[in-house]
Amino acid sequence: MRILVVEDEQDLLESLVEGLRLNSYAVDGCDDGCKAHELVSVVEYDLVVLDLNLPGMDGFQLLREIRTVNAEVKVLILSARDGLEDKVRGLDAGANDYLTKPFHFAELEARVRGLLRRRFTQQDRLLTFRGVMLDTAAHAVEAAGQPLTLTRKEYALLEYLLLHRGKVVSAEEFMEHVWDGGVDSLSNALRVHMASLRKKLRAALGCDLIRTKVGVGYYLDEGAEV
Template structure:
């Protein structure tokens, strides 16, 4: 999942970014509202973690600007404002959830998990494809009951494919949802990571559940 963190407290922002990257999420960040608006205008994110007290443009302005054209991207507000009226205002403006500071990183991860899974109408934290499973809470994959050791990028690719089983995913879509802004669109790194993931799955399962449909993209399907 591709997440944008908008937080002007740089120490807190760095802590959140490190925590989410450790969980194999693709994360970009910025420290002011205007930069957030600019980034949202050119990039696609599955979720925005948004502080309200921001320089240049406040969080509510960022939220309103996003919701003018985008009603799909999930928004989780982080704020020291704990009054009910502030929470109601944020939710009424289009936020999907509201978390009051201070908070535990474990709770933030749980809120993110709930929002991103909800986007794909999943109701279980464990995604499955026959003998393959991915625990979205533990961020671990297993095949036939045995854990599979994956890199952060391989984890992100696997999760996205399992969330979209049966639908081909193009390289461009992987860039949007699994890579952060540092990726080179013309790099072959995506193919390299997918090839490595497929090799590990083939070893663990005895077959490859990922198929490359020429001209369409990569798709995960149950074995016939």
């Protein structure tokens, strides 16, 4: 899942970006409202973590702009403004959740997981498919009842496929939602990580759950025998 963090406190911004990346999310960071507006206009984010006190463009104005270009993206306001009026204003402006500073990172993680489950109409923390179980809260995967060790990118690829069962996911969509802005869209990063993920699943299950539709993308094989 791809997340944009908009926060003008540099230390906090770097901490949030790094913490969320450690949880297998693709994360872009931005410390300016106008720059954030440019990003959300061209990148399809799954979630925006938004501070209200921003240079360039106020957080409330940015939220309104976000809603004009993307009505579906989830927005979590993260602000030191803890008054009821600000919370109501933020939610009325289109935010999906509001978390006041200071906060524990574990709570932020839980809010992010909850919003992303809603983003993909997935209410259960456990994603299962033909012998594979992925726990979105613990960031753990089992295959054939045994723990499966994946890299962060392998986990993110598998999670995205599980959330899009029945669909062929293009390379462009993977690059948009699983990688952040630091990767070259022409690189072979997707192919390398996907090959490694398929190899691990094949070793654990004895079959290849992920199929390639040449020239289109990847999909989960509903008919694979496990």
